[in-house]
Amino acid sequence: MARPRNLEKRESIRIIAERLMMEHGYRSTSYAMIAEQASVPRAQVQYYFPKKAQIVTGLLNRALDLSIRYIDTYGLQGSDGYATLFRAGQIYFTFLFQDEQLRRLTLDVMADREISSELLFLNQRWADDFLSPNLRVEGESEEAFAMVVGGTYELCYLHLSRGEKVDVVGTIRRMLIAFMTLTGTGAADARRVLEGAELDAKKTLDLAQKMRRELPEMPQS
Structure with a gap:
């Protein structure tokens, strides 16, 4: 079971990722771009969202x-x-x-x-x-x-x-x-x-x- 802090971090990354996708499109929004905007390692973004498609379908x-x-x-x-x-x-x-x-x-x-x-x-x-x-x-x-x-x-x-x-x-x-x-x-x-x-x-x-x-x-x- 994820700890509250982990859930908060996941939500923060999700919000940033969704904003980027609405601004730049799905294809142009990369894991690297999300990680940079969220000030986290790319691996952390991929940990919470193993598939980028999960973000846009959500x-x-x-x-x-x-x-x-x-x-x-x-x-x-x-x-x-x-x-x-x-x-x-x-x-x-x-x-x-x-x-x-x-x-x-x-x-x-x-x-x-x-x-x-x-x-x-x-x-x-x-x-x-x-x-x-x-x-x-x-x-x-x-x-x-x-x-x-x-x-x-x-x-x-x-x-x-x-x-x-x-x-x-x-x-x-x-x-x-x-x-x-x-x-x-x-x-x-x-x-x-x-x-x-x-x-x-x-x-x-x-x-x-x-x-x-x-x-x-x-x-x-």
């Missing part, structure tokens, strides 16, 4: 959790689970695409198969928080989720690699409609459920910017 996992927290804190729940999922996804993806630095980080993440596969699993767990038990992502719906969300990440990667803007609201709407239809909801019904479900653009951006400010300081779960 960051994105807490971004997902924080988007849920914002939905609850500010009373932004939708008319049903899918509408609420739409709104939480809007906050999360707006965070990822809000400026050039975070778009670089997101591009790095989506280009790395190990990280994007882990992110797909995290998204699945996250989606289950909003869906009723009979709609949980499992069995055939798990395959549908992987196909739809994986394809969405590929599309986002394509736009980012070309330096193009990602239409967050349109992308999430198409993703959810595709998932809903693959799991038995009629296309017209799926569109009706999500009609007008998106958050105000300014409110979404405000929350995404708030997330950027507080995310590195948010304790690991």
